[in-house]
Amino acid sequence: MALYRDQLAEVERDLERGVIEPAEAESARVEVSRRLLAAADAQEKSAGAGRQVLSRKAVAGAIVVAVPVLSLVIYLGLGSPGLPDQPFAARMAAPVSQLPIDALVLRVEEHLKADPKDLRGWEVLGPAYIRQQRYQDAANAWDQAIALGGETALRLAARGEAEVFAANGVVVPTAREDFTKAVALDPHEPRAQYYLGIAEIEDGKKGAAIARWKALIASAPQDAPWRPSIEGELARLENPNAPGPDASQIGAAADMSPEARQKMIEGMVGGLAARLDKAPNDIDGWLRLIRAYGVLGKKPEAEAALAKARKTFAGDAAATARLDDAENSLPK
Amino acid sequence: MIVELGHFALTLAFAVALVQMVVPMIGAHRRDAGLMAIARPAALMQFVLIAMAFGALLFAYLTSDFSVKVVAENSHTTKPLIYKISGVWGNHEGSMVLWVFILSLYGALVALFGRNLPDGLRARVLAVQASIGVAFLGFILFTSNPFVRLDPAPFEGQGLNPLLQDPALAFHPPFLYAGYVGLSMAFSFAIAALIEGRVDASWARWVRPWTLGAWTALTVGIAMGSWWAYYTLGWGGFWFWDPVENASLMPWLVATALLHSAIVAEKRGALKSWTILLAIFAFSLSLVGTFLVRSGVLNSVHAFATDPSRGVVILCILVFFIGGALILYGWRAPVLKAEGLFAPLSREGALMLNNLLLAAAAAAVFIGTLYPLFLDAIGGPKITVGPPFFNMTFAPLMVPLLCLVPLGPLLKWKRSDLVAATERLMGAGVAVIVVMLIVLAVKTHGPWLAALGMGLAAWLVAGAFFELAWRLGLFSVPLAESFRRARRLPRASWGMAMAHGGLGIVVAGIVGMTAWRQELVTALKIGESAELAGYTLTLEQVGMRQGPNYEALVGVIDVKRGGRDLGLMLPEKRRFPVEKQEKTEAAIRTNGFSDLYIVIGDDNGQGAWTLRAYENSLAPWIWAGAIIMAAGGVVSLTDRRYRVGAPARARSRLAAQPAE
Numbered sequence: 001m002a003l004y005r006d007q008l009a010e011v012e013r014d015l016e017r018g019v020i021e022p023a024e025a026e027s028a029r030v031e032v033s034r035r036l037l038a039a040a041d042a043q044e045k046s047a048g049a050g051r052q053v054l055s056r057k058a059v060a061g062a063i064v065v066a067v068p069v070l071s072l073v074i075y076l077g078l079g080s081p082g083l084p085d086q087p088f089a090a091r092m093a094a095p096v097s098q099l100p101i102d103a104l105v106l107r108v109e110e111h112l113k114a115d116p117k118d119l120r121g122w123e124v125l126g127p128a129y130i131r132q133q134r135y136q137d138a139a140n141a142w143d144q145a146i147a148l149g150g151e152t153a154l155r156l157a158a159r160g161e162a163e164v165f166a167a168n169g170v171v172v173p174t175a176r177e178d179f180t181k182a183v184a185l186d187p188h189e190p191r192a193q194y195y196l197g198i199a200e201i202e203d204g205k206k207g208a209a210i211a212r213w214k215a216l217i218a219s220a221p222q223d224a225p226w227r228p229s230i231e232g233e234l235a236r237l238e239n240p241n242a243p244g245p246d247a248s249q250i251g252a253a254a255d256m257s258p259e260a261r262q263k264m265i266e267g268m269v270g271g272l273a274a275r276l277d278k279a280p281n282d283i284d285g286w287l288r289l290i291r292a293y294g295v296l297g298k299k300p301e302a303e304a305a306l307a308k309a310r311k312t313f314a315g316d317a318a319a320t321a322r323l324d325d326a327e328n329s330l331p332k
Numbered sequence: 333m334i335v336e337l338g339h340f341a342l343t344l345a346f347a348v349a350l351v352q353m354v355v356p357m358i359g360a361h362r363r364d365a366g367l368m369a370i371a372r373p374a375a376l377m378q379f380v381l382i383a384m385a386f387g388a389l390l391f392a393y394l395t396s397d398f399s400v401k402v403v404a405e406n407s408h409t410t411k412p413l414i415y416k417i418s419g420v421w422g423n424h425e426g427s428m429v430l431w432v433f434i435l436s437l438y439g440a441l442v443a444l445f446g447r448n449l450p451d452g453l454r455a456r457v458l459a460v461q462a463s464i465g466v467a468f469l470g471f472i473l474f475t476s477n478p479f480v481r482l483d484p485a486p487f488e489g490q491g492l493n494p495l496l497q498d499p500a501l502a503f504h505p506p507f508l509y510a511g512y513v514g515l516s517m518a519f520s521f522a523i524a525a526l527i528e529g530r531v532d533a534s535w536a537r538w539v540r541p542w543t544l545g546a547w548t549a550l551t552v553g554i555a556m557g558s559w560w561a562y563y564t565l566g567w568g569g570f571w572f573w574d575p576v577e578n579a580s581l582m583p584w585l586v587a588t589a590l591l592h593s594a595i596v597a598e599k600r601g602a603l604k605s606w607t608i609l610l611a612i613f614a615f616s617l618s619l620v621g622t623f624l625v626r627s628g629v630l631n632s633v634h635a636f637a638t639d640p641s642r643g644v645v646i647l648c649i650l651v652f653f654i655g656g657a658l659i660l661y662g663w664r665a666p667v668l669k670a671e672g673l674f675a676p677l678s679r680e681g682a683l684m685l686n687n688l689l690l691a692a693a694a695a696a697v698f699i700g701t702l703y704p705l706f707l708d709a710i711g712g713p714k715i716t717v718g719p720p721f722f723n724m725t726f727a728p729l730m731v732p733l734l735c736l737v738p739l740g741p742l743l744k745w746k747r748s749d750l751v752a753a754t755e756r757l758m759g760a761g762v763a764v765i766v767v768m769l770i771v772l773a774v775k776t777h778g779p780w781l782a783a784l785g786m787g788l789a790a791w792l793v794a795g796a797f798f799e800l801a802w803r804l805g806l807f808s809v810p811l812a813e814s815f816r817r818a819r820r821l822p823r824a825s826w827g828m829a830m831a832h833g834g835l836g837i838v839v840a841g842i843v844g845m846t847a848w849r850q851e852l853v854t855a856l857k858i859g860e861s862a863e864l865a866g867y868t869l870t871l872e873q874v875g876m877r878q879g880p881n882y883e884a885l886v887g888v889i890d891v892k893r894g895g896r897d898l899g900l901m902l903p904e905k906r907r908f909p910v911e912k913q914e915k916t917e918a919a920i921r922t923n924g925f926s927d928l929y930i931v932i933g934d935d936n937g938q939g940a941w942t943l944r945a946y947e948n949s950l951a952p953w954i955w956a957g958a959i960i961m962a963a964g965g966v967v968s969l970t971d972r973r974y975r976v977g978a979p980a981r982a983r984s985r986l987a988a989q990p991a992e
Contacts, residue, residue, distance in 0.1 A: 056366045056367075059355065059366075059367060059370075063351050063355070063370070066347070066351075067344070067347040067348060067351060068344075068347075070346075070347040070350070071340065071343040071344040071346065071347040072340075072343075074343040074346065074347075074473060075339060075340045075343040075344075078339070078343070078473060078474075078477060078479075079336055079339045079340065079343075079479065080336065080481040080483070081336060083335075083336065083399065083481050083483055084333060085333060085334055085335050085392070085395070085397055085399070086397050086398065086399040086485050087395030087396065087397050088395060088396035088397065088398065088409055088487075089395065089396075090395075091485075091487070100487065102486065102487035102488065103487045106409070106487055106488060
């Protein structure tokens with residue numbers, strides 16, 4: 001109703017302003033009045049028809065109870081009421097000793113952004129990245145450390161190792177260069193010697209690897225932490241029939257995180273598989289590969305390797321028998 | 333605590349929305365003022381609660397609280413502040429919260445400013461609005477909850493899709509949603525009117541500003557999206573007929589139609605039933621847009637959700653609201669009385685033609701967008717409907733519409749005289765001929781169709797100008813009188829002229845970009861130069877730059893034109909290490925009439941860098957025009973006058989019948 005009255009006033013204003021002509025204004029007035037009457041009619045009809053059956057107090061009471069109860073039920077079902085906020089800044093403000101490695105890495109990164117010339121920071125970051133499986137980042141961190149502090153056997157070996165991990169365990173040429181330089185600086189650098197040996201195995205120079213590792217063990221202190229693992233590998237290299245790289249032996253492996261170790265094993269296995277693809281006529285190699293796949297829980301790969309080996313040694317009864325044994329000893 | 337409080341606020345909002353959906357509707361049915369009165373406080377409370385939830389989520393992003401799953405998945409400590417904010421809606425869960433936040437904002441506005449609405453209508457509108465809220469709040473809480481926590485929490489987030497780390501795209505969704513959700517108001521009003529069985533002028537008066545507001549926001553949102561595509565996707569296209577773009581174009585087309593038909597409904601009481609149908613379709617297409625974008629049916633940067641169960645829920649919501657509304661319409665529409673007869677040649681007739689063309693255009697886009705999906709869904713062959721389809725269907729519908737745009741405002745209500753209207757457009761006709769002649773003279777080798785296109789653009793701009801000139805009596809009365817009239821001219825008229833003129837500028841931009849853009853693809857060594865459209869581009873240097881969360885390859889290109897040094901342009905190729913993605917950042921230099929657009933590519937291995945450069949004629953006009961259109965919407969919105977059309981009665985009937 002109010003609207004139509006306003007519209008009528010509007011018509012008058014328009015007329016006054018000369019926006020519309022008198023004849024137009026007249027007909028507009030008639031039309032609005034007609035609508036106004038209709039609206040008044042409708043209002044009359046609807047007035048007095050209202051009824052009130054529900055008690056307002058009852059409705060209000062029901063709402064006041066139902067809303068909190070319903071929302072609380074849903075919230076308790078979906079929410080985590082006991083979990084406080086964990087804003088980033090507050091978590092980082094905790095004492096260093098309580099911070100997990102991820103947080104420490106962030107802190108060091110933050111620090112290095114402000115002061116990228118801090119050699120110590122990069123040296124801390126390198127191994128931490130390896131723990132986080134950020135191998136390429138680790139290699140980059142060692143790049144920085146070498147750029148700032150110069151080449152040392154330890155830094156070179158660490159960078160090479162990061163590169164090996166980044167390449168899924170393959171001793172890539174750049175890594176090999178690093179290891180070679182490292183042993184030139186310090187022939188007793190164990191990691192460099194170890195990976196150079198791996199590289200030689202990848203090249204098919206088993207003898208050279210054996211000699212290298214033997215020399216390394218001979219010159220090492222009796223209590224070197226990496227000693228048992230390299231001795232195990234050496235034993236396997238000298239006697240291929242010995243059990244393959246099984247989890248317990250590798251478990252003694254040096255100061256590596258489980259993930260890194262897994263990665264290393266997979267890399268070694270990959271290298272073996274690649275070599276067998278090129279030179280398949282090596283029954284011991286095949287058996288080792290099949291066993292390794294078995295231990296790693298890679299059944300399809302183990303079976304594929306088994307099939308390939310059977311094909312290679314199709315006419316060789318002795319070899320086939322050994323392959324049968326290997327198949328039977330695979331974990332089901 | 334804040335995060336959990338936000339979660340609780342969201343569940344509370346859900347319960348409040350349930351009350352708001354049920355109680356006022358019963359109240360309106362029983363004409364119980366007490367029950368109806370619950371709608372207003374409930375709408376306000378719902379808004380406050382959802383605002384709290386939204387605020388809590390924002391807080392979690394700002395403080396990088398990675399114990400909140402969506403934050404851990406979509407944020408990162410090194411991300412600049414603006415993208416921490418935009419990260420809130422840069423993912424499925426958060427964008428849905430933004431959606432209901434805007435929905436509740438509109439509901440609260442009705443509650444606050446809807447005092448002059450009849451009680452029953454207001455109660456029903458808020459109840460319908462709440463039912464949409466219930467559906468989406470339920471969807472959020474039970475299938476896409478943004479408050480899911482991680483314990484233990486990671487120390488670093490996974491970052492945000494670099495494509496979304498962009499100023500235009502950061503604020504594109506809020507505008508788009510303001511538009512989509514604004515159409516929910518028109519929808520709620522339509523449903524309330526159907527339930528009530530009555531559509532009167534106050535109904536139409538209420539629907540118009542909401543539709544206008546939604547349309548304005550949608551225009552800005554679409555323009556931002558297209559601008560983003562222009563400078564980010566690396567080859568300077570501005571519209572790809574991509575389904576996601578179409579999803580926003582369809583509601584825009586229908587909202588445009590609704591805007592015009594609501595004028596008729598308000599001023600003349602005609603086309604009511606059609607207006608209601610358009611209101612239903614406009615919001616339905618908004619929902620379809622949400623569905624298309626969110627369900628993962630469309631594989632694009634926007635498809636955050638790839639969880640099929642969500643798609644099913646959205647589909648159910650869609651079926652319920654669209655199907656329910658259409659059934660209600662089929663049942664109740666015959667009750668609506670038509671008033672205000674009019675002759676075919678009248679303002680109403682023109683607006684109706686406008687509606688038919690816009691609706692047909694929306695249908696064409698709809699078919700082009702959904703037919704391939706439909707075919708795929710029933711196991712048919714995979715087809716793609718590309719630009720050729722849209723050029724063949726959309727353009728032929730748009731051209732006559734654009735030709736008629738300047739004519740409409742000059743026609744009188746009820747019954748008009750085409751000759752009188754065309755006389756007033758003589759000036760515009762002259763402008764068209766002049767522009768076409770200039771185009772043909774300057775671009776002698778250019779496609780002749782471009783001259784027609786530019787003529788059409790001139791027709792729109794000049795048409796808007798001469799329409800205003802006529803209203804102000806610019807060439808017939810003294811200047812002082814014109815000035816007086818200009819001050820009294822309703823804002824809505826200014827807004828309309830701006831919107832129509834802006835449309836002309838958009839058309840000019842599109843024609844210029846389509847007909848005259850020039851392209852150069854080359855590989856340059858440092859110090860080498862190439863020529864494009866009179867510009868000399870010299871690659872001075874290539875270097876690396878460290879951004880806050882990316883590193884960029886930067887080409888330094890010196891631009892000269894006619895011996896004059898125009899400065900350096902710096903196209904970038906950014907690499908985001910956290911997200912492991914790359915993004916090109918074109919360098920764009922504009923002079924208002926054309927853009928010089930340069931993209932740097934990779935090193936080609938021989939010491940040279942791939943460069944792509946474009947001269948995009950009139951490209952900036954596309955977005956300038958869109959902004960003018962949106963500004964027209966805003967100007968119009970400030971006009972709060974009640975409106976009534978002054979009908980021009982046929983002379984012969986003047987004596988015979990004082991009123992029909």
